[in-house]
Amino acid sequence: MIVTRHISLDNDCIEKMGPYVEKHNGNFSAAIREIIDRAGKYSTLKNLQIIDNSLFKWMLNETDGMLVPEKILDDLIDPMLINSMQKLEEHLNRRFGELEWDINLALKCDNDTYPSEVLIEIKGAAQKIKFAARTLAQYLVKNSPEHAPLEIKSVFSSDGCIKVELSRSNKKDAQNSLITFFGGMNEVIKAIKSRPAFWRAVISGHLLSNYNMVTVHRNYFEDLLAGKVPMGEITIETLAKKPLQEIPLKEMLSLIKEVYEASRVTDRVEIDRENIILFHNYRNKDVIEKLKKSITTLLEANGHLYDAKSTANMIVLTHRPDVGIKINEIVSNLKISNSRVDQDLIMFMAFLKGLKNIPDIPLSLTFLGRRMGRSLLQEYEKENNVRNWELTNFQKALEIIDSKLHRDSEWKLEGKSLLYTVRKCNIVAEGSTFDTCVCHAIRETFKGAMSYAFGNSAELEIKKLLSHGDNFCEVVIRVP
Known part of the structure; x- marks a missing residue:
């Protein structure tokens, strides 16, 4: 049933109703109904002060680190108030006064209707001002313009006072700042409840x-x-x-x-x-x-x-950045293009010469070898336009490398397994400690190349090693 009544409103009341009338396209009746509905909800909220003070403090503590659900946020603070920082400030101070929270809020900005920078300053009891700051910051981030939302830049808290700085940003950073400063427990609580x-x-x-x-x-x-x-x-x-x-x-x-x-x-x-x-x-x-x-x-x-x-x-x-720098120098000398390097000059000579000058050789060898392996395959990949590595083109790349090292090797492809055998290696001279280190580096070069081509999906099984006294090296590569 609709009851018609005549009421008188002064200009101040009409001005305050402005956002609601505009929202309802000039329909005063609809605007007044929404205002009355919100007043009822605020009245209910005010009655929360009936809760025992210790229980109320416990509730504030338990919600620390949690954001207010958006529907509840809209009920707490009218989204239309975003159009004026001054009116928003006046409204919140009035509401806090009605709730008898005994806190004071100040909103400082560079523009009342479309601020690019906002400073929230709230004074009062620690638990209450933290909740108020969290809720207001969330309100500003949520209701600021979609194309340039406000992002929380900093939160400073001292005895009886909290300050929150916001400025224009993008949607992603604005939402992330809300979680960073005020919603740290949101995801945790959501996960536990799920x-x-x-x-x-x-x-x-x-x-x-x-x-x-x-x-x-x-x-x-x-x-x-x-x-x-x-x-x-x-x-x-x-x-x-x-x-x-x-x-x-x-x-x-x-x-x-x-x-x-x-x-x-x-x-x-x-x-x-x-x-x-x-x-x-x-x-x-x-x-x-x-x-x-x-x-x-x-x-x-x-x-x-x-x-x-x-x-x-x-x-x-x-x-050890010094080792890394030396490795970068050595790797930069590795070339495999016919147009750039005489192929009779073994590509690893720069590496072998530089190896003697690297401190802590045992530490460096693994990293150096892997970097070299990746570098070699990257060069081959560019020069031969390789898009997807398979055992066949991996074998071809390693055959070219072996030919330049004057190393005698054999390859046997069986399904998804590749047997690689080195019959003779001119780089390693048996009985030399330094050459044993070189052999280790070459093995790591092979592993680095394999890792670059196949990632973690390939498996390497070492069957024999020349440096261990065997007559030849033999490894098996398996891919899924």
């Missing part, structure tokens, strides 16, 4: 074992079972949201600390500038060596070389 039984079991297991459980990615665990040295790059790339090679060293070290500590692979990780220390309680020496190799390989894949030393309960990793 699978409560799973998370209850995980948490219970960690508590009962005094946090001695290890939680790792399935691929990491699969590599462990297969006897490989897992790196954990998938987890780190997922967190960084970019490929491993594009992660800056400082960010990389921070991610290693986060992942290794959270997964409980190590007890604690300490970072000292570009160096890193992993604390653990493993007792098996082979396990410690695998962990050491895993972390150095991970950092190598990131483009950085580290010297790793282990003690009873820690692994110390020291950054």
Whole structure:
């Protein structure tokens, strides 16, 4: 039933109704109905003060780090108020006064209707001003213009006062800033509620074992079972949201600390500038060596070389940029194009000469060999327009490399397996310690080339090695 009444409104009331009338295309009746509906909701909200004060404080504490659901946010603060920062400020101060929160809010901006910078300053009780700041910041991010939303730039909190700075940005950064500064627990709570039984079991297991459980990615665990040295790059790339090679060293070290500590692979990780220390309680020496190799390989894949030393309960990793620079110099000399280098001059001569000048040869050889292998295949790939690597074109590339090294080798392709046999290698002279190191580097070159062509999907089985006293080298490559 519709009841018609005549009412009188002064200009001030009509001005305040302006946004609602505009929203309903000039329909005063619809505007008044919405105002009355919202007044009823605000009245209900005001009655929340009836809740015991200690219970109310507990509720504020429990919602810390959680954003208000958007529907509730719209009920708390009218979205139309975004059109004027002054009116928004007046409205909120009035509402906080009605709720008897005893807080004072100030909104400072460079433009009342379309601000590019906003400063929120709220004074009062710590729990209440934090909730108010979180809710208002969320409101501004949500309701600011779609094409240039406000992003939270900083949050400063002191005794009895909180300040939030916002400025124009893009939608993605604006939403991320909301999570960074105020919604850190949103995703956690959402995940737990979606699978409560799973998370209850995980948490219970960690508590009962005094946090001695290890939680790792399935691929990491699969590599462990297969006897490989897992790196954990998938987890780190997922967190960084970019490929491993594009992660800056400082960010990389921070991610290693986060992942290794959270997964409980190590007890604690300490970072000292570009160096890193992993604390653990493993007792098996082979396990410690695998962990050491895993972390150095991970950092190598990131483009950085580290010297790793282990003690009873820690692994110390020291950054070696000097070795990396020397390797870059050597790799840059490797060419395989007919038009650029005399093929009678063995391409590895630059490497063999430079090897003597590299400090800590045993440390460098693995990294140097792999870098060389990747570099060689990259050059071959460009010159021969290779788009997809298969065992056939991989064999052809290695045959060309062997011919330039004057190395006698044989290849036998059987389905998805490739048997590679080296009958004679002119580079390695039996009985020389230095030549044994060179042999190691050449093996790593082969592994680097294989890794570049097939990634982690290929398997390498070493059957015989010349440097071990056998008459020939023999390896098998298998691809899925």
